[in-house]
Amino acid sequence: MTSRDPGPPDSVLGRAVLLLDAFQADHRxxxxxxxxxxGLPKSTVHRMLGDLVELRLVEKGTDGYHLGGRLFELGMRASVERQxxxxxxxxMEDLYERTHETVHLGVRDGTEVVYVAKLGGHRQALSPSRVGGRMPLYCTAVGKVLLAYAEPHLLEQVVAGGLVRRTPRTIVAPGLLRRQVEAIREQGVGFEREESQVGLCCxxxxxxxxxxxxxAAVSVTGPVTRFRPEAAARLVRAAGAGIAATWARRPSH
Structure with a gap:
């Protein structure tokens, strides 16, 4: 840990959340x-894992630990995201049928995208996204759209946090990112061209x-060898508007 790192939280709950977050995308x-x-002591981690296993929040196998089924049950009760x-x-299913490419739904959490749904067929391109996974706002189409329709200070926060290059095409110039955000507000759609992973556009x-x-934001992603994002822009814009209209009419909302 660096000198600026405050270290692990003091509370039991805070340490439990820190431990659950440490599973990241690993299966085991x-x-x-x-x-x-x-950064917790080994004895502390071992003791907390025992408690989490007993509560079915974590499961223990012969080759390590993995997140338990009860976490999925609790996650599905998160009302806003679930609805x-x-x-x-x-x-999203309609978008997939019309494009036969991977379709995402993402929401913003701080300066990151959290993917809450993903649809794709047998030929879907290898993508860094996964349901429940996170990506930076500045290097994904979903993220840039969420950034464009957020409070203005968020863009400055993202820029101040550093635009880390993930591929040769990742936008790392603040001025270019600002111009793209402005274009999204004008056009109602945003694009990504190999900015989060080489070979993908969105x-x-x-x-x-x-x-x-x-x-939220909805997207279609495909390989640059066959997918033309401009051709799907109208379909994606219509899907976003349709979701928004249905969401606004929902009585429970």
Missing amino acids: VSLSTLVERT LMEIAIPF VSAPVLDPDDCAV
């Missing part, structure tokens, strides 16, 4: 890896609330 994680990722996903799925549109703030 060893005790030593969790100790390294959390939004239920509304969006028919529109088009995204917002799901807007009545105040023109994005509650």
